[in-house]
């Protein structure tokens with residue numbers, strides 16, 4: 498009984514009705530002992546034709562009513578009489594067609610509900626994370642100010658120190674707000690990538706020079722290893738890739754060991770250039786690798802150290818690299834070191 502059209506249904510029912518009527522007439526004629534095959538044939542044909550059209554009209558009315566209701570519900574539209582059945586022909590298997598549409602509609606709704614649930618939990622988590630991140634510097638500032646108000650202001654041993662510490666917490670809040678701004682702009686697509694031909698070696702050299710002092714504080718050596726031995730041109734948004742390198746190299750210093758080394762290497766990969774930022778620092782346990790690029794994700798060791806970071810650095814890095822239609826990867830072993838590597842498209846010479 499699969500794939501029945503309204504016409505098919507009407508025909509089957511009327512065949513049954515016509516056969517029943519003919520059998521009854523036949524039995525009546527049989528008992529009155531006057532069987533007329535011509536009249537039986539006429540009874541059969543006429544009841545078949547009458548019931549066929551009768552059932553067809555009834556089914557059409559029924560389907561029209563039901564389908565219009567279903568369509569109103571699933572498309573949430575005000576359909577008029579013609580719209581409701583405009584797509585349908587009574588030669589088609591309307592019921593299966595409508596059930597398929599309802600299944601598709603149901604599937605679409607389920608996906609939409611999943612998406613809304615994900616967004617809701619992301620929003621909840623995000624607000625929780627932001628308030629958690631803001632709590633530490635705000636409470637610190639409050640603590641320093643209270644101490645100063647309660648007389649510390651006149652104590653020369655602590656007054657300048659506490660003001661400087663409060664200022665450091667303000668810097669931390671500003672850094673968080675700036676990173677949040679970058680993330681939200683990257684996610685909403687407000688920031689466009691302005692791809693230009695960039696010499697990645699020169700760009701890296703500039704970043705290293707700007708971070709030299711920070712590295713010296715931990716006796717970390719920053720070096721470029723350019724085995725390609727020539728200028729390396731890539732298509733990139735220079736400012737954004739500058740930010741990627743800063744975030745990765747600052748991390749290699751923050752989580753690097755005293756007296757350690759960070760090497761930036763470049764590899765020719767056919768259409769792309771692979772850039773590696775490799776340190777010999779504390780390393781990252783395998784279980785964190787998958788989630789490390791999520792906003793505010795920190796390893797236990799990273800959290801314990803409270804490096805003053807915003808927890809958004811790697812998430813920004815990933816967004817920028819993906820906006821270049823490229824990928825970023827991580828290889829890391831605890832107490833041996835970490836290597837972050839990303840690709841950039843080669844520029845035509």
Ligand code: ADP
Nearest residue numbers: 748749752795796799806807808809810811835
């Ligand atoms: P944060 O501001 O905490 O540094 P990131 O997004 O830059 O935020 O990094 C997320 C976490 O990844 C860090 O808290 C740290 O635990 C870990 N991490 C990042 N880079 C390194 C690295 N080079 N070596 C070890 N751990 C790292």
